[in-house]
Amino acid sequence: MEERQWQAIEACDSGSDGEFYYGVRTTGVYCRPSCKSRTPKRENVRVFGTTDEAVNQGFRPCKRCRPEELAWRGAGEEVVALVKGLMQARFAEALSLELLAEEVKMSPHHVHRVFKRETGQTPGEFLLEVRMRAAKELLRTTEWSVTEVAGQVGFVNLSHFSTVFHEQTGQTPTQYRGGAGER
Ligand SMILES: [Zn+2]
Known part of the structure; x- marks a missing residue:
């Protein structure tokens, strides 16, 4: 786990939602960074890039923050607005999903998924x-x-x-x- 990830968990930072998930070894539950449940002991925390990873490692989604639903619409809208803005400003360039993802500091997979969910279109279609x-x-x-x-x-x-x-x-x-x- 990186220091900034731990800081995000401690601060319940919603800005990090979707970027990673964390599981708590003692409870077997995984959460979004913004989860308001009690901050776990650092040594029990495992960080995952995706919900699939967490599930594959045997973790269950938290009932409180529902990481599997990715229902953080606010954050999703923000990502979409950012990515759309970039595409509208720079469509003349050889844009790739990787490049866009780098600009918004997220994984290409995540950008694609959020964009599709929020708009019904892929970034490429847009x-x-x-x-x-x-x-x-x-x-x-x-x-x-x-x-x-x-x-x-x-x-x-x-x-x-x-x-x-x-x-x-x-x-x-x-x-x-x-x-x-x-x-
Ligand atoms: Zn949670």
Whole structure:
């Protein structure tokens, strides 16, 4: 266990919820860091990255903080807002889930799970939406070539961009641009 994890447990720090879980050897129960139950003795604490890990080690979820439900909506919303903000600001870059996760100081797995639970979309689906919206805007409002537009919305490969664009809109970028001009 890292010192900051122990400090989070002692402080019932809800900001650490989802980042890790801790089990108490003497009770066989595992909790979220924010659990308000009595602070356990440090030597009895085991730290887990996921609820699965805790369960595999024979721990039961705490009835009080319900770590298995991940019902900490406040924290989840915060993560989603942060990740969405990053994607909206940096969609032109080669963003990966790993990179986003690093920015919000969580595991990629955790970011993916929370995002999906809160929004019904994966981070990748959301990012694609942002990129497609930006691409449409650029096709409508600029004279840039399709290659330039693709690059501006984070695609390194033009044919990949065209394929994805077609899948999403039913039109090629050029068709879309032509149609937009007529309206
Ligand atoms: Zn608990």
